[in-house]
Amino acid sequence: LKDAFAPFNYILSAAVAPITTDLGYDIPALETTADFINLMTYDMHG
Numbered sequence: 656l657k658d659a660f661a662p663f664n665y666i667l668s669a670a671v672a673p674i675t676t677d678l679g680y681d682i683p684a685l686e687t688t689a690d691f692i693n694l695m696t697y698d699m700h701g
Contacts, residue, residue, distance in 0.1 A: 657688050666690040 657667045668691040671680055685692055 657690065668693060670695050 660667055667689050669685060669689045670693045671685075672695050682692075
């Protein structure tokens with residue numbers, strides 16, 4: 656998909672949840688298929 660976007664100057668990003676990052680994502684594979692990987696974080700305490 657990333658390669659298909661390249662001719663149009665589009666970027667591909669992935670938003671991943673931190674709780675499952677080390678349990679369910681292949682980070683090295685994502686690095687090669689996405690331009691940006693965004694770790695979703697939230698301030699739950701104020």
